[in-house]
Amino acid sequence: MHYSIGIDFGKDKLDICWLRDVRANKKKTKVFPNQRKEFEAIANWIRKNTKVEPQEVLITAEPTGVYHEACIYFLHEQGFNIYLANPGKAKQFTQAIGLVHKTDKSDAYALARYGTGKEDLELWQPEAPEVRELKALMRRLDALEKDHQREVNRLEASETADVSERVLQSLYDMVAVIESEIRKLKTDIDDHIVRHPHLKKNRQLLESIKGVGEVVSRELTYLFAAKSFKQAKQVACYAGLIPKLQESGKQRGRTSLSKEGPSRIRAKLYMAAVVATQHNPAIRSQYHRLLSAGKTKMQALGAAMRKLLQICFGVVKNQKEYMPQAA
Known part of the structure; x- marks a missing residue:
């Protein structure tokens, strides 16, 4: 039997709930800053309170953008079992158990409860290092492409309005800089894929399909x-x-x-x-x-x-x- 922990991640902090006794509804909670320097303290708090090895602990959390990732990777490296719950299903479960007030503390409790009721959990496994690097590169590319579209929209609006030449030049320069960085990043991503045989093979397979070019295959x-x-x-x-x-x-x-x-x-x-x-x-x-x-x-x-x-x-x-x- 696993000892159940629920963690609700936020940008600046995270709420932990240890479900001490499901039937008696006994629990213990703690709030930590969501910072790398606190991760060791988080792991120690779990070990100290549960008094078991990490392999006997199940930590249930929800994916929250990027805010959960660093801590989850650390806890997995420490040997804890990690289950990332589907946010929609976790919300339905929260409603089903009758939690009226939604707070970070209650969300952590609900996640701890959710983890105890699941059978044959598909535990989270971290991606290979080359996939994590590819993820970081793709996220950056996505952010730059959004920035590019915003600047292009501003430029088009400014070209039809009565704005100063200095503002127009600033927009032209910004669009050029972003386009240059996008080109460099795409080259880096493509080189990264080529360096790893399984990624390279998958991309070649994808590009064997008519209609799939370099953008979609990437x-x-x-x-x-x-x-x-x-x-x-x-x-x-x-x-x-x-x-x-x-x-x-x-x-x-x-x-x-x-x-x-x-x-x-x-x-x-x-x-x-x-x-x-x-x-x-x-x-x-x-x-x-x-x-x-x-x-x-x-x-x-x-x-x-x-x-x-x-x-x-x-x-x-x-x-x-x-x-x-x-x-």
Whole structure:
């Protein structure tokens, strides 16, 4: 039996709850700053209170952007069992056990309870060092691309307004600097992928699919290395490409994409799907079939995005180049 710990991570602090006795609802809590210098103290607090080896302790937490990562990696290295709960399911559990007030302390308690009620947990495992490095590079690229779009929007607005030449020059310079750094970062990412055979192989497999170019292959090489998907449907769900029924008033049977998960993946897949509807026989056939059935162009493109992503998952999972099927 594991000793159950729940940790609610925030930007500046983290709340820990040790569930001492589930039946008697006894617990012990503690708040620590979310800083690297405190991680050893956190591990010591858990050891001191539970009085067991780390291998007998289950720590349940929710992914919270990047704020949980450093501490989770440290605790895993110390030997603790880590379970990262699905935020949606953890929220449903919190509501089911009747927690009325939502605080960081109550969230930590709910996570500790959630961990005790799970059977056959799929414990979290850290990525390989090369995948962690790729994750950091991809995050930086994503941030720069967002900054670039914001500066381009400001530049376009300023060019139509009566602004000083100095402001325009500043915007031109900023866009040029960001574009230069984006090019360098893309080169670094590509070089990093080439240096690691399994990443290089996956990217080559992805680019064997008509419609998948360097942008999408770069994104999906990282995605499939960082996430462990067992089925193609899981990938589509993660990317927010599962159809969602919307009915209201006289509008019946209308569907749209769920659009949950990373929007950057959908944005890149959208352009790839547009190309694939012209050059990939399987996707082109599906696209025109859906249009003939009365679907809108956006619905047909959404289906093309989903099919393209599922094909990508298939070639990586099977480690075989894409073989187009007869339409």
